[in-house]
Every structure is written in C-alpha cells, then in structure tokens.
Amino acid sequence: MGLRRHALPAGLAAVALVAGALALRAPASHGSTRPPAALAAPVLSPRRAPETLSRVVGDLRLRRDLDAALADPQLGAARSANCLVVDDGGRRLYERTPDASLLPASNLKLLTGAAILDRLGPGTRLRTEVRGARPAGGNVDGPLWLVGGGDPLLGTADFAASFERQPRQFTSLEALADRVVKAGVRHVSGGIVGDETRYDRERYVPTWIPSYVSDSEIGPASALTVNDNFVAWHPRHIAAAAPATAAAALFTALLRARGVDVDGSAAEGAAPPASARLATIDSATVGELVGEMLRESDNQTAEMLVKELDRRRGGRGSTVNGMAVVRSDLASMDLPLAGLATVDGSGLDRSDRATCRLLLSVLEHAPERAWLTRGLPVAAHDGTLARHFHGSVAAGRLRAKTGSLKGVAGLTGLAATVRGGTLAFSLLVNGLPHDELGVYLYEKVGGILVRYPDVPKPAQLAVPGT
Known part of the structure; x- marks a missing residue:
C-alpha cells in the first residue's frame, strides 16, 4: 500500500520538474547534425505522460x-x-x-x-409609427405624427454611408416615407409632428465628461432618434437641439421629395391615442441590435x-x-x-x-x-x-x-x-x-x-x- 500511495505523487513531481525546465529554457539549437541519443524511459518518467507534460x-x-x-x-x-x-x-x-x-x-x-x-428577448423588434387621420381622397386633415419607438438605428442612407466601416446597419427612414405614400397620403394639412414621449427627455447622463458631447461621442437621447440625432455630420457632427422636431423636419423633406404636399412647419408633441396607424417600420431584432x-x-x-x-x-x-x-x-x-x-x-x-x-x-x-x-x-x-x-x-x-x-x-x-x-x-x-x-x-x-x-x-x- 505504501508504494502505491506514493507512486502517483512521485510521477507528478517528475512531470512538474521536467515541465518547469521545458517552460523556462530557451528553444534548442537546430544546427547540430548529431543524431539524438536513444531514450530509455523509466516507469515513472514524465515522457510516459506526454499529454500531462504538454499541458503543464x-x-x-x-x-x-x-x-x-x-x-x-x-x-x-x-x-x-x-x-x-x-x-x-x-x-x-x-x-x-x-x-x-x-x-x-x-x-x-x-x-x-x-x-x-434576457429582459427583452433577442427576437423583439422596436416599431416606429406614422399616425394621423385616415386620408380621404389622399388628404390628411390635420397633422401626421412620427412616433418614436426607441429604434436606435433609424436613419437615412446618406448618414449610414458616412461611416468608415461599411455596410452600416440601419432602419431606413426613406422606406417609412415610401410606406406613407403607399398608404394613399398625398397631402397633409397639419404638418409633421415628432412624438418622443416613449422615453424621458434627459439627453445625456449628467456626470459624463463634457467632451463626450462636444466631441460627438454620442448624440442626444430621444425615443425618436434619427441619424443618432445629428442634423449634420460633414465636416463635423452637429447635434439636434430638439431631436423630435429635427426628425419631423427630415421626414417632411422625405415626403415632399416623394410628391406629398405637407403644409406648415415641423413640430413635436404626443400623438392622440385615437389616431390611426397609417404606416410602420420595425427595427432589427434586439439580438441584432445588441450585436x-x-x-x-x-x-x-x-x-x-x-x-x-x-x-x-x-x-x-x-x-x-x-x-x-x-x-x-x-x-x-x-x-x-x-x-x-x-x-x-x-x-x-x-x-x-x-x-x-x-x-x-x-x-x-x-x-x-x-x-x-x-x-x-x-x-x-x-x-x-x-x-x-x-x-x-x-x-x-x-x-x-x-x-x-x-x-x-x-x-x-x-x-x-x-x-x-x-x-x-x-x-x-x-x-x-x-x-x-x-x-x-x-x-x-x-x-x-x-x-x-x-x-x-x-x-x-x-x-x-x-
């Protein structure tokens, strides 16, 4: 029993000693042409445990x-x-x-x-909506509300193209404008109103270093975020003073470019609960957003x-x-x-x-x-x-x-x-x-x-x- 009790520790000790020498020594020279001497491995030699020696x-x-x-x-x-x-x-x-x-x-x-x-689920999507009165003969009586759903990648193709690493993942605001046109809207009498009421209006964490804002490390936060809430990015980024209004102004321009007459100026406010949903666009999945x-x-x-x-x-x-x-x-x-x-x-x-x-x-x-x-x-x-x-x-x-x-x-x-x-x-x-x-x-x-x-x-x- 005594021999068996000490055989394993002795073998491991041998492995450790040889391993230490191998780990710390410099690589052997490959200049010699002399054939290596034959090795005779004792029973407890670490050479009989190559996997253990290699690991150690x-x-x-x-x-x-x-x-x-x-x-x-x-x-x-x-x-x-x-x-x-x-x-x-x-x-x-x-x-x-x-x-x-x-x-x-x-x-x-x-x-x-x-x-x-874990909380939202990788398959969840965030939805941006366009709401208002249903068009009659192509006319919307009153405003259209652009309602933010928290999609952080909502934006336009030119903004996406401005990034050094391509392709830039984004949710197309142009595609949402196309869907409004497809819904039969040809005239909006009350302008476009941005709705950012899903989140609070705190734009930046108060304890951040001011240079994060001035150097455009991050744009102002809003439930209605478009183009990271920058209104310009060449030659430098300029943050939107009022993100929801800026998003509404950009959406106005996109609709007008598609032949929709939009009266009035962009504004911000909450969409009435009873307003009809005229068009939507979903974000990438939460799993993709986290990626x-x-x-x-x-x-x-x-x-x-x-x-x-x-x-x-x-x-x-x-x-x-x-x-x-x-x-x-x-x-x-x-x-x-x-x-x-x-x-x-x-x-x-x-x-x-x-x-x-x-x-x-x-x-x-x-x-x-x-x-x-x-x-x-x-x-x-x-x-x-x-x-x-x-x-x-x-x-x-x-x-x-x-x-x-x-x-x-x-x-x-x-x-x-x-x-x-x-x-x-x-x-x-x-x-x-x-x-x-x-x-x-x-x-x-x-x-x-x-x-x-x-x-x-x-x-x-x-x-x-x-």
Missing part, C-alpha cells in the same frame, strides 16, 4: 508570458491597476486580481447587452436600449431606472456582482466599475451568451477590431469586446487557439500613461492566448514504443 508546460509558459506582459515597464502605473482572467473550458488557466474593481470602459456593454437580451452595439461599440444603441428596459417594466424610460433593471437582471443570473458600479449602459461614465471575474462570467454563463459572442468583433476583420491584429497570429482567431477611455483599456472575449481550443478571457487595465499602450497590450495578450499551449504537441513528447 503550456500552462507554465502562459503564466510566465502573461505576467511579463502585465509587468512591462512601459505600462507605468497600470502595472498595478489591472486584472486578467483566462479560462479553458471552465478550467482556470490564469488569474490576476480578478476581483479588482476597475473602469471597464465599453466592456460594460457586455453586461448591458446580457440584461437587454451591432458590441461590434461597433455603439454608445447610442446602449443608452437607448437601457431606457427601453425601464419602459418595458412600466417606467417613463429613464437611464437611472433602466440601469436598476440591468443590475437586478444580472443578480438574477447569480453572477458575481461585487465591485460592480454603473450609472450608464455604454461605459462612458468614469464612475463605472466592474471586475474581470464578472465580465468573464457574463460571457460564459449569461442565458443569451450565444448572442453576446456572436456580436463580438473579429480581430483584423470587422467592428472595433478591424484595424488591429493585422499580421498577428490572432487575426481572424480572436473575437472580443474592446474598451477604451483616457488611460483605460479593456478586452473581453474568446481566443481560438492554433491547437483548435477556445479560451475565454477578460482584461482590464487602468492608469495607462498613453492610450496607444492599451492597443499594444491587448494585441500582445491576444497573441499569447491564441498560441496556447506554446509547446510541442503531446505526440512529440512521447517515447517511441512506450
């Missing part, structure tokens, strides 16, 4: 390389203000301050998206859908109450919420906090996680990763949510390894001296993850005939 060496090298990446002197104060967790099918490969409560930047959109998908939000890191979509969460539970469509729904929903998923603090859905606010443990848990355990992973941008291919990882082994293999604010970088997602595995990971870094270092770091970390396990294949470690 791979794990050790991964930890060494990730430790080195996060200790890079270039990172400055960020070396002590970061977290990173890496899982391999539920097996924790690496963990560094997983519960540190850090600025997540746009990685927060993963939490927002998880709650939106667009993650892929393009769309702040406007995030904040609009947060307001919709509040509206669906009977509220007035506010950010504060919508974020309460997000937290409540995440709690219902039994996720580790310690260290979470949120005031918006986009991650723009600098008081937002999250942990790597939570972000990874959402990606691995949220009920609609398939929709989350489907929406992640692919390295060197699309979305916010289109410009990154070119020439890297991670190109096309890594898909992840990016995050970036001044001094902050984040990357949470999946890495398809060169050996055919899949690693889930979350990285947050705060206190970067230069924002470019965020891209440098997550490209470095991404490459390390994709190459895992960076060791010979198990078959190459085995002794022939053993």
Whole structure:
C-alpha cells in the first residue's frame, strides 16, 4: 500500500520538474547534425505522460508570458491597476486580481447587452409609427405624427454611408416615407409632428465628461432618434437641439421629395391615442441590435436600449431606472456582482466599475451568451477590431469586446487557439500613461492566448514504443 500511495505523487513531481525546465529554457539549437541519443524511459518518467507534460508546460509558459506582459515597464502605473482572467473550458488557466474593481470602459456593454437580451428577448423588434387621420381622397386633415419607438438605428442612407466601416446597419427612414405614400397620403394639412414621449427627455447622463458631447461621442437621447440625432455630420457632427422636431423636419423633406404636399412647419408633441396607424417600420431584432452595439461599440444603441428596459417594466424610460433593471437582471443570473458600479449602459461614465471575474462570467454563463459572442468583433476583420491584429497570429482567431477611455483599456472575449481550443478571457487595465499602450497590450495578450499551449504537441513528447 505504501508504494502505491506514493507512486502517483512521485510521477507528478517528475512531470512538474521536467515541465518547469521545458517552460523556462530557451528553444534548442537546430544546427547540430548529431543524431539524438536513444531514450530509455523509466516507469515513472514524465515522457510516459506526454499529454500531462504538454499541458503543464503550456500552462507554465502562459503564466510566465502573461505576467511579463502585465509587468512591462512601459505600462507605468497600470502595472498595478489591472486584472486578467483566462479560462479553458471552465478550467482556470490564469488569474490576476480578478476581483479588482476597475473602469471597464465599453466592456460594460457586455453586461448591458446580457440584461437587454434576457429582459427583452433577442427576437423583439422596436416599431416606429406614422399616425394621423385616415386620408380621404389622399388628404390628411390635420397633422401626421412620427412616433418614436426607441429604434436606435433609424436613419437615412446618406448618414449610414458616412461611416468608415461599411455596410452600416440601419432602419431606413426613406422606406417609412415610401410606406406613407403607399398608404394613399398625398397631402397633409397639419404638418409633421415628432412624438418622443416613449422615453424621458434627459439627453445625456449628467456626470459624463463634457467632451463626450462636444466631441460627438454620442448624440442626444430621444425615443425618436434619427441619424443618432445629428442634423449634420460633414465636416463635423452637429447635434439636434430638439431631436423630435429635427426628425419631423427630415421626414417632411422625405415626403415632399416623394410628391406629398405637407403644409406648415415641423413640430413635436404626443400623438392622440385615437389616431390611426397609417404606416410602420420595425427595427432589427434586439439580438441584432445588441450585436451591432458590441461590434461597433455603439454608445447610442446602449443608452437607448437601457431606457427601453425601464419602459418595458412600466417606467417613463429613464437611464437611472433602466440601469436598476440591468443590475437586478444580472443578480438574477447569480453572477458575481461585487465591485460592480454603473450609472450608464455604454461605459462612458468614469464612475463605472466592474471586475474581470464578472465580465468573464457574463460571457460564459449569461442565458443569451450565444448572442453576446456572436456580436463580438473579429480581430483584423470587422467592428472595433478591424484595424488591429493585422499580421498577428490572432487575426481572424480572436473575437472580443474592446474598451477604451483616457488611460483605460479593456478586452473581453474568446481566443481560438492554433491547437483548435477556445479560451475565454477578460482584461482590464487602468492608469495607462498613453492610450496607444492599451492597443499594444491587448494585441500582445491576444497573441499569447491564441498560441496556447506554446509547446510541442503531446505526440512529440512521447517515447517511441512506450
């Protein structure tokens, strides 16, 4: 019994010793032509356990390389203000301050998206309506109301074409104008009135840095959002002072271009409950909207859908109450919420906090996680990763949510390894001296993850005939 009790630990110890040497040594020279000496493998040799040895060496090298990446002197104060967790099918490969409560930047959109998908359902659509009196002989007696339903991507073709990354997903306001014409409308005596009453009228989160507004990081919020509520975008973006009125004015122009006579000026107000529904257009599904939000890191979509969460539970469509729904929903998923603090859905606010443990848990355990992973941008291919990882082994293999604010970088997602595995990971870094270092770091970390396990294949470690 004594021999059997100590045989397994002795074997594992041998594996660990050899693994440590393999993990830390430099690659052997390939210049010698001398044939290798024949190996005689003892019964307890680690060479008789090649898969175990390969895994141990791979794990050790991964930890060494990730430790080195996060200790890079270039990172400055960020070396002590970061977290990173890496899982391999539920097996924790690496963990560094997983519960540190850090600025997540746009990685927060993963939490927002998880709650939106769970509460609204991935197949739900948001409807924009045109309401008014039914036309008699083509004439509408009184106004037509353009009623916002919270679609964050309602817009025109010229606005969609202005984006660098194409094609830009949008719900066509032109198509809605065509449907009004198809409904028989030829003259509107009371003008077009924009209705944004589905949500409150708070345009921006009060604690946001003013430059987010002045630099057009996000447009003013409204239940009737058209073209992100910008009235111009060349050479610079100009936000609408009154989004509902601006949307009504644009819709007026579209109707007139289609031969509809519209009297009067655009205005805003609530559509009468008894008014008839003359035309509608639906958004993409919520699953597709969340995918667009993650892929393009769309702040406007995030904040609009947060307001919709509040509206669906009977509220007035506010950010504060919508974020309460997000937290409540995440709690219902039994996720580790310690260290979470949120005031918006986009991650723009600098008081937002999250942990790597939570972000990874959402990606691995949220009920609609398939929709989350489907929406992640692919390295060197699309979305916010289109410009990154070119020439890297991670190109096309890594898909992840990016995050970036001044001094902050984040990357949470999946890495398809060169050996055919899949690693889930979350990285947050705060206190970067230069924002470019965020891209440098997550490209470095991404490459390390994709190459895992960076060791010979198990078959190459085995002794022939053993």
